[in-house]
Amino acid sequence: MSFQDGFQDETIMVEQARALDELMQDIVRSSTIKHAAVGAAVGCGLVVVAGSNAAGCAKAAAAGGLVGAISGNISGKRKVNQRVELVSANALVRSIRKSNDKLGQVNENLPAMLARQDDEVKTLKDLKASGSIDTKVYQMRLAAIRENRAKLAQALLLSSQQASTAKDNLHEAASQGQSGLEWHINAIDQMERETLSARSLISLL
Incomplete structure (x- = not known):
């Protein structure tokens, strides 16, 4: 060569x-991690949320209703059917x-x-x-x-x-x-x- x-x-x-x-x-x-999604998603039960409630939970978390959103999610005992991808x-x-x-x-x-x-x-x-x-x-x-x-x-x-x-x-x-x-x-x-x-x-x- x-x-x-x-x-x-x-x-x-x-x-x-x-x-x-x-x-x-x-x-x-x-x-x-898409940080814009994390704040709302984590407020919805460590990013695992019921699909039917995902938008409402994230909205409530963003509006300052974090505790209510979490407790509502837990008390409802809805079946988890969607995972938020970070x-x-x-x-x-x-x-x-x-x-x-x-x-x-x-x-x-x-x-x-x-x-x-x-x-x-x-x-x-x-x-x-x-x-x-x-x-x-x-x-x-x-x-x-x-x-x-x-x-x-x-x-x-x-x-x-x-x-x-x-x-x-x-x-x-x-x-x-x-x-x-x-x-x-x-x-x-x-x-x-x-x-x-x-x-x-x-x-x-």
Whole structure:
């Protein structure tokens, strides 16, 4: 592989890592509790309300009749038939799947690219030692590889931080009464661990 081919390979890798970070930002947005709904929903029995009474309860809570709304909901003993979603589980699934696909590309391509860079650095050192290339050429290419690795490391670190934030968001939604988020939390936790693992492969030379 020529130096030019190596540069193109590295550019693609950085683009993949940055795309992963952008997708992880989507997960954070999808996992963020819609705070406008929380105030009214929590007042209706920890976001679990009877479907026929949801609008009335939220209205009463917003109007300051919080205690009456809760006690009316409990005393009526209505069957719970609707759960208020604090975060969109369906949107999260879509974002998680897209992120997993991109993370799969990163995990597949990163080790080989790093190995090629290591080989190239060794070759550059040998060429420099033999006088086949001058010091300036050697230093320019080495600096380019270091910059590439720094960008990759930063993008992967940001992705892991996004995953951590999203997990916290989902734990908060679960604590406020939304159920069915276990798969989402586990999937995001796995992505956090994988992005940190990928980051650990990168030495900055």
